[in-house]
Amino acid sequence: MNMRTPLSQVRGLGSAKEGTDHFWKQRLTGVANIPLTIFFVFLVIAMIGADHARAAALIASPLVAIILLMMIVSGLYHMRLGMQTIIEDYVPAEGMKIALVMANTFFTVAIGVACIFAVLKISFGG
Amino acid sequence: MADVDLKNNRPLSPHLQIYKPIFTMMMSIVHRITGAALYFGTILVAWWLISVAVGGAYYDFTTGIFNSIVGRLVLFGYTWALIHHMLGGIRHFIWDLGYGLGPGDRDVIAKATLVGSVVLTVLVWAIGLFAI
Numbered sequence: 172m173n174m175r176t177p178l179s180q181v182r183g184l185g186s187a188k189e190g191t192d193h194f195w196k197q198r199l200t201g202v203a204n205i206p207l208t209i210f211f212v213f214l215v216i217a218m219i220g221a222d223h224a225r226a227a228a229l230i231a232s233p234l235v236a237i238i239l240l241m242m243i244v245s246g247l248y249h250m251r252l253g254m255q256t257i258i259e260d261y262v263p264a265e266g267m268k269i270a271l272v273m274a275n276t277f278f279t280v281a282i283g284v285a286c287i288f289a290v291l292k293i294s295f296g297g
Numbered sequence: 298m299a300d301v302d303l304k305n306n307r308p309l310s311p312h313l314q315i316y317k318p319i320f321t322m323m324m325s326i327v328h329r330i331t332g333a334a335l336y337f338g339t340i341l342v343a344w345w346l347i348s349v350a351v352g353g354a355y356y357d358f359t360t361g362i363f364n365s366i367v368g369r370l371v372l373f374g375y376t377w378a379l380i381h382h383m384l385g386g387i388r389h390f391i392w393d394l395g396y397g398l399g400p401g402d403r404d405v406i407a408k409a410t411l412v413g414s415v416v417l418t419v420l421v422w423a424i425g426l427f428a429i
Binding site for chain 2: 198201202204205208212215216219223226227230243246247250253254257282285286288289290292293296
């Protein structure tokens, strides 16, 4: 049996060397998301009632496609950090926590790849 | 020292339920809930983009669902969650910079984000429904 206190066992191991990385990236992507999301809202408004040819042409135009891709990357990174915080706050069991943090990344990558693939296919695939 | 439990059942800091609900606290909770909702809302964005990439009947099927009453209700809620979370984020940036933390100010900007989110959501939908 280990008689040492939890605190004494971690003393001297040093920090996780991550510091404010999570906090900073949350803010960085948050700032980026403001103009990108406003653009997205107006894009969706412009898409109302559009037939497929018009919708595809709009997304395929370089400026729209580029901003859309930036929004996808920044938005998904931001949401992944946010969901990780929620998981770490509310899931006390260590194994479940690790599983959910992993699932969080898998979900983010799956949605991201799907969105990026779709935009690129619309842009290049015709 | 024999009866001191060093590993288990040590006192923890109290959680939310011991506090009287206050406005900034409720807004903080809503900020987290809208963030989580937007997380799953990205499925709709991916679905929509894929429907454009696939095209044909599938695009008409997807836009048909988004255009239905239920679809529009979901998108209305999505719009509000997005705008509320954005304004809440801006509020947090203001607080991060050290402004608006006074007893009066913090409630004013919290209320401003709530009112602003409703007004802007209605405005965006008014533009979408009537101006286009």
